[in-house]
Amino acid sequence: MTGPALISVLAVWVVGWFINARLAVSRMSDARIIRVLVPVIFGLTLLLIWELLVRMTGVSPIVLPPPSMIAERFANSLPILWVDFEQTIVKGAMTGYVIGMICAFAVAVLADRSDFLTRGILPVGGFMAALPIVGIAPIFVKWLGSDWESKAAVVAVMVFFPILVNIVAGLRDTSAMQRDLMRTYGAGYWQTLFKLRLPAAMPFIFNGLKIATTLALIGAIVAEFFGSPTVGMGFRISTSVGRLALDMVWAEIVVAAIAGSTLYGAVAWIEGRVTFWHPSQRK
Amino acid sequence: MKSLFPILTIVAAILVIWVLAVVPMNMHLTADQAQRDGLMVMPQTPAERQGYSGLGLSFANAGLIPLTYTLDRPRLPSPHQVAGEMWETIALRNVTSRQSLVYHGWVTLSATLVGFAIGTTLGILLAVGIVHNRAMDMSVMPWAIASQTIPILALAPMIIVMMGQFGIQGLLPKAVISAYLSFFPVVVGMVKGLRSPDAMQMDLLRTYYASSSQGFWKLRLPASVPYLFASFKIGISAALVGAIVAELPTGARAGFGARMLVGDQYGNPLVTWAALFAAAITAAALVAIFTAMERLTLRRMGMAAA
Amino acid sequence: MxxxxxxxxxxxxxxxxxxxxxxxxxxxxxxxxxxxxxxxxxxxxxxxxxxxxxxxxxxxxxxxxxxxxxxxxxxxxxxxxxYGYVFQAAGLYPWRTIGGNVKLPLEIMGFSKSEQAERVARVLALVDLAGFEKKFPWQLSGGMQQRASIARALAFDAxxxxxxxxxxxxxxxxxxxxxxxxxxxxxxxxxxxxxxxxxxxxxxxxxxxxxxxxxxxxxxxxxxxxxxxxxxxxxxxxxxxxxxxxxxxxxxxxxxxxxx
CATH class of the missing domain: 3.40.50.300 (P-loop containing nucleotide triphosphate hydrolases)
Structure with missing residues (x-):
């Protein structure tokens, strides 16, 4: 590494860190604005260092495109990025997510009536959730064709198990006292389910739904590595990697990051509305 | 062990559904094959048969049902075919042979383990830094949490290519992917664990005028162990998925991912299925090892989970 | 007897x-x-x-x-x-308001909407909690929560x-x-x-x-x-x-x- 490059990188780091260290111990450090500002400064510092490293040292921008180049590529490829987003996120990931969620709810409610079944489903479902299920992608592509239907199926299977396990576990998570109370009212199964057990299970259920948003995106993108029409984020990533158009790959990853945090944020927002009563949500 | 019987029941139910599904899934292929072999098939032309569902065709040709379980290249292999393929490629081949799933498994597993070791070490160190330095906490923690909502696995193909440009190939690029996939869960879990002692426990140490390093070794670190193991289990499965996916788009010639791709491209579904199940067994074994270590450690520490 | x-x-x-x-x-x-x-x-x-x-x-x-x-x-x-049963802990549902909690047995037992409202108001007044109907349990002290649980047990007039x-x-x-x-x-x-x-x-x-x-x-x-x-x-x-x-x-x- 050349001397000027090293010095300027170090300088950026020191300045960025100095600002953050001061902000973090300042009297205002609990203010919302500071809490947002500090990670943003940190992120910008890293981006600046990245940019400087690529520009001032001999690294080829083809191998490691600087942030400015990625931003430019992003801005110039919006139409392509948008159709890829539609194909992979809207059609593949979100359809699969909804299907998997509905199936998980159906199975959970069916199994819930039998203690025997729930005791079997919890460990088996937990076990399945830890397996590399993305691997079924080539099989589903064979069965359902290379368009988004096969991706939605992969996503549905991937999100099914974590959601199922969380619903079943959540439905079991009522205290003996709460169940006794319902018994003193002579409440039936469905009344207990809707008035007590489902509301009490909501924090668990949303935990499963949040884990599943990330899984859905992973499933939809990775499944495209096994075959897709000539559109989609996974398709674009694998072909662009092949052509060494890494700025395009980065642009797709930016899309994936925005989509991932937006979906997660949306589920978390609904969670906040639904489980406002839970200690973790109270201010 | 009162859950054993329910678990076996669920597993048996899954197997039964699988076995039943084989018939309609494979019936079209079986019918085509039977016709070539000169058997009577209803209806008689493949074009007409396309109009039938797998189930309808199965009812029309009940006599062919046994044959659906013995196709060479089935759409859905039956459990015994997958088991047979695995037995052949795991037990009957020399482990250094390219035909051996043990060989391919080791290629993937070694990258997974190296990456996991790197990722968790860095993750723990960063977590310690985050707990002790407020600036670090405020700068890094939001990004670590955000990383959990992003499909960072999508970076995998690019990392392979980037490192390839620098002449780094083989195990290391895959290990890097495994490392960063296991890194973030460990950071988040470990920070949570190091922060888990409550105010009363921290106050107790303050009444002893304990230094912050004493507080770390005597309270924070032991308290974080259950959280650490929970993160390990998430991290190791993520690391394995990372290593497998890293083998996919780059035409790797060895590893579970490569086997899945080979089976896919050469139209040999048994290879894909065997690799898939071998990967699943590997993942289950890794998680089981960490669960056993967790039990043992927590019992030793007197924190045994019930 | x-x-x-x-x-x-x-x-x-x-x-x-x-x-x-x-x-x-x-x-x-x-x-x-x-x-x-x-x-x-x-x-x-x-x-x-x-x-x-x-x-x-x-x-x-x-x-x-x-x-x-x-x-x-x-x-x-x-x-x-x-009978109405009062447990050691108030055991109010955190996702329901105080009024909603008292209403719970009435919903289960199928009281009409107007009767529910009338009874909730009456039993809350009986335990001195009139005006707290819209609060959530965690916004009340332990004693008030327990009073709400008594109101809940009284609501259906056993x-x-x-x-x-x-x-x-x-x-x-x-x-x-x-x-x-x-x-x-x-x-x-x-x-x-x-x-x-x-x-x-x-x-x-x-x-x-x-x-x-x-x-x-x-x-x-x-x-x-x-x-x-x-x-x-x-x-x-x-x-x-x-x-x-x-x-x-x-x-x-x-x-x-x-x-x-």
Whole structure:
């Protein structure tokens, strides 16, 4: 590494860190604005260092495109990025997510009536959730064709198990006292389910739904590595990697990051509305 | 062990559904094959048969049902075919042979383990830094949490290519992917664990005028162990998925991912299925090892989970 | 057993099978409770007082003996919604407002919307919580939460109220206040109240009849009819009668411990 490059990188780091260290111990450090500002400064510092490293040292921008180049590529490829987003996120990931969620709810409610079944489903479902299920992608592509239907199926299977396990576990998570109370009212199964057990299970259920948003995106993108029409984020990533158009790959990853945090944020927002009563949500 | 019987029941139910599904899934292929072999098939032309569902065709040709379980290249292999393929490629081949799933498994597993070791070490160190330095906490923690909502696995193909440009190939690029996939869960879990002692426990140490390093070794670190193991289990499965996916788009010639791709491209579904199940067994074994270590450690520490 | 007996236990036994062998939670319990009585069950932990209350509520099933509530089996009585039950903790649903919590049994029992609203308002006023209908449980103090849970038990107008150490987790000042309010409530509603406690002053202050129990096996060692008048200001606790009954309860509890 050349001397000027090293010095300027170090300088950026020191300045960025100095600002953050001061902000973090300042009297205002609990203010919302500071809490947002500090990670943003940190992120910008890293981006600046990245940019400087690529520009001032001999690294080829083809191998490691600087942030400015990625931003430019992003801005110039919006139409392509948008159709890829539609194909992979809207059609593949979100359809699969909804299907998997509905199936998980159906199975959970069916199994819930039998203690025997729930005791079997919890460990088996937990076990399945830890397996590399993305691997079924080539099989589903064979069965359902290379368009988004096969991706939605992969996503549905991937999100099914974590959601199922969380619903079943959540439905079991009522205290003996709460169940006794319902018994003193002579409440039936469905009344207990809707008035007590489902509301009490909501924090668990949303935990499963949040884990599943990330899984859905992973499933939809990775499944495209096994075959897709000539559109989609996974398709674009694998072909662009092949052509060494890494700025395009980065642009797709930016899309994936925005989509991932937006979906997660949306589920978390609904969670906040639904489980406002839970200690973790109270201010 | 009162859950054993329910678990076996669920597993048996899954197997039964699988076995039943084989018939309609494979019936079209079986019918085509039977016709070539000169058997009577209803209806008689493949074009007409396309109009039938797998189930309808199965009812029309009940006599062919046994044959659906013995196709060479089935759409859905039956459990015994997958088991047979695995037995052949795991037990009957020399482990250094390219035909051996043990060989391919080791290629993937070694990258997974190296990456996991790197990722968790860095993750723990960063977590310690985050707990002790407020600036670090405020700068890094939001990004670590955000990383959990992003499909960072999508970076995998690019990392392979980037490192390839620098002449780094083989195990290391895959290990890097495994490392960063296991890194973030460990950071988040470990920070949570190091922060888990409550105010009363921290106050107790303050009444002893304990230094912050004493507080770390005597309270924070032991308290974080259950959280650490929970993160390990998430991290190791993520690391394995990372290593497998890293083998996919780059035409790797060895590893579970490569086997899945080979089976896919050469139209040999048994290879894909065997690799898939071998990967699943590997993942289950890794998680089981960490669960056993967790039990043992927590019992030793007197924190045994019930 | 007389005509106004609402709860009657004859030769009641309950044995739990545990890993350490059978546990005699209740042994040969005989007791009649008349309409309008305020009856307290007092004893050390493990004496079966809560178990007995749960038997009355049909939450546990006795191994043998007969038990009738309003002339029915406890299970029939539970289905007929014959009693309100107050647990040791308020156990309010955090996702429902105070009003919503009180409304819960009414929804389950199928009261009409207008009747629900009317009853919620009435019982909340009865426990001095009018105006807190829209608050969530965690926004209230422990004593207020417990009062809300009493309102919940009162909402459907069962004439029996079963209370399992309802004030056990509260501090003494709040407890005194709630005891006073409970007496006022009992006078106004003329309900039959079964009350489990391990506080001697509480039992003596509240009850018309005190049942002293002791453990291993869980059994009744003494039944004391209180001579105190129905009107009981807090300072009645300094009177001679009060101290005499408290003394007798203490003696009963001590006698139960002799064979330990």
């Amino acid at each position: 007389t005509a106004d007996t609402v709860i009657s236990a004859q030769g009641l036994n309950l044995t739990f099978q545990t890993n350490d062998g059978p546990v005699h939670a209740l042994k040969d319990v005989n007791l009649d409770i008349r309409k309008g009585e305020f009856i307290s069950f007092i004893g050390p932990s493990g004496c079966g007082k809560t178990t007995f209350l749960r038997c009355i509520a049909g939450l546990e099933t006795p191994t043998d003996g007969t038990l009738s509530v309003n002339g029915m089996t406890p299970d029939q009585a539970r289905r007929a919604r014959a 004439d029996i109220l079963l209370m399992d150490e309802p004030f056990g987790a509260l501090d003494e000042i709040v407890r005194d206040h709630l005891n006073e309010q409970l007496l006022a409530l009992w006078a106004r509603t003329e309900k039959t109240i079964g009350f489990v406690t391990h506080s001697i002053p509480e039992a003596v202050y509240l009850s018309t009849k005190i049942v002293v129990m002791s453990p291993r096996p869980g059994r009744i060692t003494d039944v004391i009819d209180s001579p105190l008048p129905k009107e009981r200001p807090l300072d009645i606790r300094d009177s001679k009668e009060f101290i005499d009954i408290a003394h007798r309860v203490r003696e009963g509890l001590r006698a139960g411990h002799v064979d330990d």
